[in-house]
Amino acid sequence: MSDTAISDAQIWEAVGEVADPEVPVLTIADLGVLRSVRHEGGEVVVTITPTYSGCPAMDLIRHEVELTLNHLGVEGRVETVLSPAWTTDWMSDEGKTKLTEYGIAPPTGKRAVGGPVSLSLTIRCPLCGSPDTTELSRFGSTSCKSLWRCNSCREPFDHFKAI
Numbered sequence: 001m002s003d004t005a006i007s008d009a010q011i012w013e014a015v016g017e018v019a020d021p022e023v024p025v026l027t028i029a030d031l032g033v034l035r036s037v038r039h040e041g042g043e044v045v046v047t048i049t050p051t052y053s054g055c056p057a058m059d060l061i062r063h064e065v066e067l068t069l070n071h072l073g074v075e076g077r078v079e080t081v082l083s084p085a086w087t088t089d090w091m092s093d094e095g096k097t098k099l100t101e102y103g104i105a106p107p108t109g110k111r112a113v114g115g116p117v118s119l120s121l122t123i124r125c126p127l128c129g130s131p132d133t134t135e136l137s138r139f140g141s142t143s144c145k146s147l148w149r150c151n152s153c154r155e156p157f158d159h160f161k162a163i
Contacts, residue, residue, distance in 0.1 A: 006072060008044075012037045014072055015046055018064040021057045022142050025102045028061060032090025035081060044069065044076035049086045051144050088162045099160055100126045105148065107162040123159050125150035135159075 015037065016029030028034045028048065035047040046065050050058045062078045069076040088107035096106035105126045122131045130152035140147040145158040 006074060008037045008039065011044055011046070011069070011072065011074060011076075015065050015068050018061060018068060021060045023099070023102065023104065025098045026095050028065075030092050030095030030098060032086065032088075032092070032095075033061065042075070044074050045079050046076060047079045047081050049081050049084075051086050053082060055144075088160065091160075103127060103157055104145065105157060105159040107160050123148055125153060125155070126157055127155050128153040 012029075012034070016027055016034050018028045018034075020026040020028060020031055020033070031051065033048050033051065035049050037044060037046050039045075046069070048058070048061060048065065058080065062080070065078050066076075091107065099106040103126050105123045108123070123133050123135075124131050125133055125148075128150060130150055132151040133148050134151060135146055135148050136156065137147040139145075140158045145160055147156060148159050149156045
């Protein structure tokens with residue numbers, strides 16, 4: 001298949017299915033890491049934004065996007081853009097649902113931009129739904145997650161922090 005026979009929307013759909021290596025139930029489209037797909041000078045440019053600078057998953061994501069382009073028979077490259085910085089506001093509702101089903105509490109609220117910072121006094125347990133939870137550590141299994149424990153079912157769980 002040549003890149004003239006495939007639309008940007010079809011490329012977006014295929015590339016968007018690349019899984020996040022740290023949370024494999026999420027795709028880069030679910031996360032909002034996939035920012036754009038465009039034709040430029042005879043090639044396709046796929047733009048991605050890391051969840052935070054220095055994210056170790058980005059090299060593998062870039063590689064998987066390149067493999068997807070090759071599989072589609074599309075000449076292209078992957079461009080990493082740091083500005084604007086990624087925010088959990090870019091996550092899809094479907095992605096947040098997938099996080100809950102996987103046992104990770106999704107981010108709540110929106111990031112503050114030039115105003116008061118939203119404060120969440122509790123995070124609902126993704127396992128039993130109880131709001132009676134305690135933060136154990138601001139940093140969990142990755143920098144974008146914090147570690148919590150449910151005081152009702154006593155199970156630990158990650159919370160994807162709102163960034």
